[in-house]
Amino acid sequence: DAGVTQSPTHLIKTRGQQVTLRCSPISGHKSVSWYQQVLGQGPQFIFQYYEKEERGRGNFPDRFSARQFPNYSSELNVNALLLGDSALYLCASSGGAGGYTFGSGTRLTVV
């Protein structure tokens, strides 16, 4: 069974640019969550989507947005990139039984 897949694995962007990160959940999982992990810190919750509806939002600016598609895949968009947005972005999917499976992440570097 394929796990949670994220693309791309690595990305370099310039300050002020926009970026889109993608996530495909485990087959049958309807919930997707996004986390940001800055070096030396634990992952921080950004968004949760369930059945295409936003179910939760963390303490992130409006430059961060996300959506979920009918096939339950998801995109995370970040506008007007800042150096501080450099991080590992993790996607997790859940089938609702309390188990959250993470992807390997997208490493974003903003220069």
Place this chain on the structure above:
Amino acid sequence: DQQVKQNSPSLSVQEGRISILNCDYTNSMFDYFLWYKKYPAEGPTFLISISSIKDKNEDGRFTVFLNKSAKHLSLHIVPSQPGDSAVYFCAASLSFGNEKLTFGTGTRLTIIP
């Protein structure tokens, strides 16, 4: 405001011995706790969880203990193996199935052969 704290950034343990990783939390509304293990260049992997109605949960070599009055939980790994070397994160949520997890900053565990 760090609601979940792992005060030991690193821990070294001899192979075969017990590893004990600790985690403290401040939000008394947290109801469900999880431990994740993370290798470099991989996402966190779920290890074990515990609901606040229990004080212990065991799965093979891994046991999690919860002390609600002290707002403290710990992960015991017995016996420790070289493959256990990784960063361990404690996480908490307001309820089982609530997918907003609040993570600690992690503890790097090194198992010495």
